[in-house]
Amino acid sequence: xxxxxxxxxxxxxxxxxxxxxxxxxxxxxxxxxxxxxxxxxxxxxxxxxxxxxxxxxxxxxxxxxxxxxxxxxxxxxxxxxxxxxxxxxxxxxxxxxxxxxxxxxxxxxxxxxxxxxxxxxxxxxxxxxxxxxxxxxxxxxxxxxxxxxxxxxxxxxxxxxxx
Numbered sequence: 001x002x003x004x005x006x007x008x009x010x011x012x013x014x015x016x017x018x019x020x021x022x023x024x025x026x027x028x029x030x031x032x033x034x035x036x037x038x039x040x041x042x043x044x045x046x047x048x049x050x051x052x053x054x055x056x057x058x059x060x061x062x063x064x065x066x067x068x069x070x071x072x073x074x075x076x077x078x079x080x081x082x083x084x085x086x087x088x089x090x091x092x093x094x095x096x097x098x099x100x101x102x103x104x105x106x107x108x109x110x111x112x113x114x115x116x117x118x119x120x121x122x123x124x125x126x127x128x129x130x131x132x133x134x135x136x137x138x139x140x141x142x143x144x145x146x147x148x149x150x151x152x153x154x155x156x157x158x159x160x161x162x163x
Contacts, residue, residue: 016131017140021147023087023120028148030094030113031059032155033162040163045103054107062114063121071122079123079130086119 034056042052074082093113100106124144132140 013131013136013140016127017143019083020124020127021144023083023090024124024144025147025151026090027063027117027120028151029155029158030117031056032152033159034059034155036156036159037163041103041106047103051103055103055110058107058111059114059117062111063117066115066118067122070118071126074119074123074126079126082119083123083127086116086123088116089113090116090120092116 038049038052038055041055042049045052070082070086090113093109093116096109096112097106100109125141128140128144129137
């Protein structure tokens with residue numbers, strides 16, 4: 001085991017990129033897979049499609065409305081801590097959504113999940129900037145963009161397979 005701080009180890013930046021990338025991937029996959037499943041969810045719960053659309057709207061509104069405040073809170077609490085808490089909240093929200101017997105409870109779970117997504121989205125880029133030297137930041141942001149694109153592209157496939 002090396003005595004140097006983790007931030008100075010050669011593979012640290014790639015570990016940060018993988019962790020940030022997985023958070024971004026989960027968030028985009030979650031949103032894009034839901035769009036395909038909405039008609040099935042409406043049918044299974046016996047509600048109209050406009051009610052089911054709140055699964056997406058609640059998530060999107062919650063996440064976007066909290067981005068700035070979560071970024072500021074991360075400045076105060078620490079970005080790593082905020083990112084890890086975001087992971088836990090996002091995962092807990094996914095579990096809540098998967099076990100709820102009522103569409104309105106699932107909507108509440110998605111809003112809760114959006115809190116974690118806001119934590120992940122608001123701190124990811126800052127963690128990358130801190131981990132990568134200035135000469136490699138463009139590459140790091142490009143890699144994260146690839147995670148975003150992959151999550152968006154795989155979402156409909158995953159949603160279709162799940163339904």
